[in-house]
Amino acid sequence: MDTNAAEDFFKNSSNFLLNVAVDNVIFGYHEKELKVLLQQPFALDKWTVTGGYIQKTESIAEAAARVAHMRTGLTGLFLEQFQSFGNPQRVKDNGFTAKHIAEVTGYDIPENSWIFDYFVSIAFYTLTEFSKVKITKSEFEAECQWWPVSELPLMMFDHELIIKEALKALRLHIAHYPIGYELLEEKFTLPEIHNLYETILAKPLDDRNFTKKLLATGIITKLNEKRQISGHRPPYLYKFNKEKYDEGLKSGVELVF
Amino acid sequence: MDTNAAEDFFKNSSNFLLNVAVDNVIFGYHEKELKVLLQQPFALDKWTVTGGYIQKTESIAEAAARVAHMRTGLTGLFLEQFQSFGNPQRVKDNGFTAKHIAEVTGYDIPENSWIFDYFVSIAFYTLTEFSKVKITKSEFEAECQWWPVSELPLMMFDHELIIKEALKALRLHIAHYPIGYELLEEKFTLPEIHNLYETILAKPLDDRNFTKKLLATGIITKLNEKRQISGHRPPYLYKFNKEKYDEGLKSGVELVF
Numbered sequence: 058m059d060t061n062a063a064e065d066f067f068k069n070s071s072n073f074l075l076n077v078a079v080d081n082v083i084f085g086y087h088e089k090e091l092k093v094l095l096q097q098p099f100a101l102d103k104w105t106v107t108g109g110y111i112q113k114t115e116s117i118a119e120a121a122a123r124v125a126h127m128r129t130g131l132t133g134l135f136l137e138q139f140q141s142f143g144n145p146q147r148v149k150d151n152g153f154t155a156k157h158i159a160e161v162t163g164y165d166i167p168e169n170s171w172i173f174d175y176f177v178s179i180a181f182y183t184l185t186e187f188s189k190v191k192i193t194k195s196e197f198e199a200e201c202q203w204w205p206v207s208e209l210p211l212m213m214f215d216h217e218l219i220i221k222e223a224l225k226a227l228r229l230h231i232a233h234y235p236i237g238y239e240l241l242e243e244k245f246t247l248p249e250i251h252n253l254y255e256t257i258l259a260k261p262l263d264d265r266n267f268t269k270k271l272l273a274t275g276i277i278t279k280l281n282e283k284r285q286i287s288g289h290r291p292p293y294l295y296k297f298n299k300e301k302y303d304e305g306l307k308s309g310v311e312l313v314f
Numbered sequence: 315m316d317t318n319a320a321e322d323f324f325k326n327s328s329n330f331l332l333n334v335a336v337d338n339v340i341f342g343y344h345e346k347e348l349k350v351l352l353q354q355p356f357a358l359d360k361w362t363v364t365g366g367y368i369q370k371t372e373s374i375a376e377a378a379a380r381v382a383h384m385r386t387g388l389t390g391l392f393l394e395q396f397q398s399f400g401n402p403q404r405v406k407d408n409g410f411t412a413k414h415i416a417e418v419t420g421y422d423i424p425e426n427s428w429i430f431d432y433f434v435s436i437a438f439y440t441l442t443e444f445s446k447v448k449i450t451k452s453e454f455e456a457e458c459q460w461w462p463v464s465e466l467p468l469m470m471f472d473h474e475l476i477i478k479e480a481l482k483a484l485r486l487h488i489a490h491y492p493i494g495y496e497l498l499e500e501k502f503t504l505p506e507i508h509n510l511y512e513t514i515l516a517k518p519l520d521d522r523n524f525t526k527k528l529l530a531t532g533i534i535t536k537l538n539e540k541r542q543i544s545g546h547r548p549p550y551l552y553k554f555n556k557e558k559y560d561e562g563l564k565s566g567v568e569l570v571f
Contacts, residue, residue, distance in 0.1 A: 074332075074333040074334075074432060074434070075331075075332045075333050076331040076332050076333050076334050077331075077333050077334040077400075077434045111400070111434075113402060113432055114402055115401075115402070116400055116401030116402070117398060117399075117400035117401070117434060118401075119401075138397065138398065140395065141374060141395065141398045141436045142374075143334075143368070143373055143374035143436065144372075144373030144374070144375075144376075145370065145371055145372070145373070175331060175370055177331070177334045177368075177374060177434070177436065179398045179400065179434065
């Protein structure tokens with residue numbers, strides 16, 4: 058850890074709200090893989106989702122967008138607030154003490170620092186195409202990288218629960234709202250969008266039933282064009298009907314599989 | 315306002331989290347009426363939902379249950395966390411200043427008191443039979459009473475928005491989970507449960523369609539027994555099938571009208 062950065066942080070800490078912070082569960086999709094962006098704070102041996110403190114001049118949504126932008130370089134992410142977590146135990150962890158941090162980093166944080174206080178976490182999730190993300194770790198993290206949601210490393214605090222609840226919220230969301238516009242190429246095949254849904258829901262979906270329900274929403278349109286794949290019968294290409302898609306984002310669609 | 319109570323409160327304020335609190339939107343149903351429990355803090359001319367600060371020893375859910383119990387006398391309320399609200403403006407209100415409070419109450423609160431700081435509100439809603447509620451106002455409120463959700467008084471801060479979002483969450487909830495067990499008599503008629511749904515959704519529901527969808531869930535059972543109403547054809551009585559009802563609370567039911 059950069060000692061100057063740490064000193065600056067604590068010098069400016071009166072800019073932050075106490076006892077409440079934001080956490081972002083950033084899911085990344087890319088070709089049949091669902092990952093989550095995690096960081097390793099203070100070179101400890103556990104991981105957290107990416108998050109940060111709330112400045113006194115910003116809303117909780119602005120704080121979530123700012124810290125998401127810092128880690129991913131992306132702006133305009135759809136950050137959905139899904140749940141807040143708060144109990145006196147939630148930021149207790151045997152690695153997260155002034156003593157342990159000093160041993161690992163050489164930086165002395167006061168033992169009674171406000172960072173060890175009871176913090177309520179306002180949690181958001183987002184879903185992005187992970188090849189678009191330029192990961193930038195902060196001075197306080199040893200690592201910041203993608204992990205498969207099915208193979209999480211050892212998590213700090215209650216962050217495994219936060220990811221579990223975010224996944225639940227994401228799965229509920231895709232049963233009622235269209236997804237895929239930022240996740241697939243402009244033109245895609247039915248197997249490609251089928252893979253997207255199967256990956257997020259982590260279960261196989263019957264081909265015919267999936268296609269029937271998806272087409273019934275009107276959010277995708279069949280093109281008079283095929284993908285050329287050597288050695289295969291070329292599949293038809295589809296694209297999103299942007300008008301129906303945007304309408305679905307507002308009023309909802311029924312896509313319960 | 316009781317000056318001793320106020321002094322006690324500020325003396326013990328280091329027991330509370332800063333910058334984050336809970337707000338409960340307590341809905342009350344009784345015979346075709348949907349109301350919300352509001353309080354008038356510091357004898358000001360505006361109203362808020364009932365809420366309170368979070369003690370350092372309790373979880374956010376425990377804080378919500380404690381303050382709900384203080385106002386209603388009820389325990390075991392289903393308090394659903396639905397959204398958190400936070401931006402630098404949200405607790406600004408021209409009535410909520412040390413000067414104005416001193417004028418109205420005769421009690422001097424420091425101008426820079428932590429109660430005027432940026433507070434994030436973790437909001438919960440609940441729905442109860444309002445004749446069961448024994449309203450108890452705190453020393454800091456001039457009034458605490460039921461208001462019809464369709465005729466709210468002048469609200470403080472962003473509390474009108476909080477109620478609007480709570481109603482949205484409640485309406486979404488009843489499309490996916492059974493309600494009524496604590497709101498209707500043990501034996502009820504179809505018009506009675508129909509009224510419950512119409513009142514919460516604030517729209518007329520087609521009789522046949524409502525009955526068909528409700529019966530399809532299996533959560534209510536027709537009894538071989540009728541309600542005696544003078545001058546009317548006696549309607550059949552129904553009761554909840556508790557097993558199906560509890561199953562529905564866990565796995566959900568589809569009741570989209």
